Amino acid sequence: MKKDLLEVLVEISEKMNSMFELHNLLPAIINIAKEYLGVKRISLMLIEDEMLKMYAHAGFEVEHASVRIPLGDGIAGKVAKTGVEVTMNKTDISRDALGYQTSSFMSVPLKKADKILGVLNLTDKEDDFFTEDDVKIARYIASQCALGVDRFNMYSDMRKSENLRVIGMLNSSIAHDIKNLLNIVSSYLELMKMEDVNPEMQDYIDAIFSEVKRIHGLTLDILDFSRQSVSIHIESFKISDLFNEIKKHAGIMTRDTDIHVEVTVLDDLEMKVDRAKIFRVIFNLVSNAIDAIQEKGTVILTAEKDGESCVIRVRDTGKGICRENIGKLFQPFFTSGKSKGTGLGLAIVKMIVEAHCGNIEVDSEEGVFTEFTVRIPYNYESIKELHK
Ligand SMILES: Nc1ncnc2c1ncn2[C@@H]1O[C@H](COP(=O)(O)OP(=O)(O)OP(=O)(O)O)[C@@H](O)[C@H]1O
Numbered sequence: 550m551k552k553d554l555l556e557v558l559v560e561i562s563e564k565m566n567s568m569f570e571l572h573n574l575l576p577a578i579i580n581i582a583k584e585y586l587g588v589k590r591i592s593l594m595l596i597e598d599e600m601l602k603m604y605a606h607a608g609f610e611v612e613h614a615s616v617r618i619p620l621g622d623g624i625a626g627k628v629a630k631t632g633v634e635v636t637m638n639k640t641d642i643s644r645d646a647l648g649y650q651t652s653s654f655m656s657v658p659l660k661k662a663d664k665i666l667g668v669l670n671l672t673d674k675e676d677d678f679f680t681e682d683d684v685k686i687a688r689y690i691a692s693q694c695a696l697g698v699d700r701f702n703m704y705s706d707m708r709k710s711e712n713l714r715v716i717g718m719l720n721s722s723i724a725h726d727i728k729n730l731l732n733i734v735s736s737y738l739e740l741m742k743m744e745d746v747n748p749e750m751q752d753y754i755d756a757i758f759s760e761v762k763r764i765h766g767l768t769l770d771i772l773d774f775s776r777q778s779v780s781i782h783i784e785s786f787k788i789s790d791l792f793n794e795i796k797k798h799a800g801i802m803t804r805d806t807d808i809h810v811e812v813t814v815l816d817d818l819e820m821k822v823d824r825a826k827i828f829r830v831i832f833n834l835v836s837n838a839i840d841a842i843q844e845k846g847t848v849i850l851t852a853e854k855d856g857e858s859c860v861i862r863v864r865d866t867g868k869g870i871c872r873e874n875i876g877k878l879f880q881p882f883f884t885s886g887k888s889k890g891t892g893l894g895l896a897i898v899k900m901i902v903e904a905h906c907g908n909i910e911v912d913s914e915e916g917v918f919t920e921f922t923v924r925i926p927y928n929y930e931s932i933k934e935l936h937k
């Protein structure tokens with residue numbers, strides 16, 4: 550016996566209250582709708598990457614489970630694009646988008662406020678005619694589905710941000726411990742330096758000391774990153790000195806390879822910025838550039854003055870970056886094509902550059918080149934005064 554409307558509404562709200570996962574909720578709702586409205590086929594499609602993708606369906610062949618329709622294509626695609634519902638009764642449409650013989654068709658958008666999330670399609674009503682009440686019920690069902698989708702998206706976002714928060718806490722507690730342990734190592738190294746050791750050993754101690762200082766700085770970066778605030782300790786130095794230091798390190802990294810790192814200082818600016826942090830910015834960019842060169846190539850590092858800014862460019866003849874990835878580069882944890890990348894390098898770079906009131910841009914052509922351009926004030930102190 551056919552259920553009455555009240556029974557159907559109660560059943561739908563019960564599903565809404567007991568099911569959170571979309572792969573359970575949406576099929577359950579459309580099955581109720583199919584039975585009550587007496588249609589042969591029903592499908593629920595959601596928008597993802599500018600496409601309508603089949604999410605739940607009843608009455609279709611199994612192979613239609615993975616149907617995708619570009620927004621704007623066919624009736625469902627148009628409804629998804631415009632948000633305007635379509636009802637066709639006993640029309641001359643003989644086949645629907647999937648090639649089925651069709652006599653009546655209704656496509657209703659799933660909306661959350663002004664945002665269109667997908668469409669609900671109903672095909673072939675038993676008596677070939679959708680009544681006004683059918684249309685209203687279909688709208689109600691679409692709105693319940695939209696509510697379920699929106700609730701699920703919100704829940705997933707919350708779960709993601711909670712995971713990130715926990716990872717952040719873990720990172721900062723580890724970074725904090727490493728920082729303290731490195732302080733102890735540094736103190737012992739200082740004591741060793743005071744001992745009467747031979748000059749060669751002294752060089753080794755100096756090298757270990759400078760690397761320990763660098764790791765110490767890195768852990769501070771991670772702490773800054775977890776707190777989402779960067780502390781800046783200004784030092785005066787010549788940009789050429791910083792570049793030479795980078796070149797020395799890059800030389801060690803590219804030893805036994807056919808990768809060359811060239812440094813050009815067009816204006817040897819006197820910088821007043823956080824030296825350790827700007828070192829890490831350039832070093833991160835140079836490391837990425839070296840990683841991007843498969844066998845043979847060049848990394849060119851340049852610095853020049855532009856008004857109050859120092860413009861630093863890191864250009865490489867590596868594999869380049871595809872269009873799709875360009876927009877994701879500075880997102881935390883975005884990494885691609887590396888087995889050991891954590892995807893934090895560029896996120897930290899951006900954070901440090903912006904903390905210096907600067908900006909960073911990227912230009913690339915796949916298979917040809919990549920160039921990062923960093924623009925920071927060479928005298929951060931005077932800029933900081935202006936921003937107060
Ligand atoms: N010069 C470049 N050429 C080509 N791809 C690059 C270049 N610089 C960055 N990328 C791409 O951007 C991604 C993100 O870089 P990022 O430095 O943030 O992370 P990562 O290098 O993967 O890991 P890590 O946290 O160890 O730095 C890289 O995985 C790489 O795919």
Ligand SMILES: [Mg+2]
Nearest residue numbers: 833837894895
């Ligand atoms: Mg990197």
